[in-house]
Amino acid sequence: MFTGLIQAVGRLESREVRGGDQRLRFAFGSLPAHDIELGESIAVSGCCLTVVAYDARGFDADVSNESLALTTLGSLPPGAAVNLERSLLPTTRLGGHLVSGHVDGLGTVDKVWDDGRSQRWRFGAPRAVLRYVAAKGSIAVDGVSLTVNAVDEAGFEVNLVPHTVAHTAFGETAVGAAVNLEVDTIARYVERLLATREESA
Template identity: 70%
Template sequence: MFTGLIQAVGRLVDRTPLGGDVRLRFTVGVMPFGDVQLGESIACNGVCLTVVAFDTAHFDADVSTETLALTTLGALPVGAAVNLERALRVGDRLGGHLVSGHVDGVGAVAAVHDDARGQRWRFGAPKALLRFIAQKGSIAVDGTSLTVNAVDDAGFEVMLVPHTLAHTGFGTMPTGTPVNLEVDTVARYVARLQETEGWA
């Protein structure tokens, strides 16, 4: 599990095809990394990946064909910035919201407007996900925990404060960029319970 509070911006520095899927190598930026272990989980743009090799400044992760097809990692170019977060430890503060690292769909940056010292961002989203997105609810966009300001039948809107713009990949992201979306876990389970009501 993750919190959606980005610890560093790294970069994809290598993509190696291996037996039909790929191994990706990322730099870790300023993310605390001295106690990393093989097999631990790191969220890369909101996608939970397993560390299969590492050194003091990089880690490698194998990415399945499913993940390549259903997230932005499949088309991520070498050199691209990525939001990074190590897995939540028992006892850590939960400053964002519970994020699983299991991407529900891919959206895109639709519009960006300055708003005082921050920016108002609008994202397009798949219609199948919009039923899980609520005003003042939480959503993870490229792994970043954000609060939904507004939602309609085509997408949703959030506010990005200066800290978020400075410490995530959003600060250099142009309109049209695809993004990974993970809806709030509670919303997903409430919807599932409503679908199965009366099964018992």
């Protein structure tokens, strides 16, 4: 599990085809990694990946065809900026919201404009994702925990404060770019509970 509070901006260094899927290598950037371990999870732009090799500069992760096809990981070019977050500990402050690192769908950056010192971002999203999005609720965009300001049938809007733009890959994200979306886990469970109640009625 993750909090959606990004710890560093890393870079995709390389991709290697291995037995039909791919091994990706990411530079740590400023990610605190002195105590990293094989097998631990790191969220890469919202995608939970397992560390299969590492050194002082970065780490490798094997990525399945499913993840390559359903997230932005399949189309990232070498050098692309990625948001990095190590998995939370029992002592971690939960400043964002609970994020699993399991992407629900892809969205697009539709529009960005200034809103005071902040920036207002509009994302297009599929209806299958938008059904779980509510104003003032939480959503993870490329792994970043954000509060939804407005939502309609085609997308949703958020505000990014200067700190978020400066300390995540949003600073290099352009209009038209694809982004990974993960809805609030609680919304999924509420829907499932309601469906179960209707089935038993």
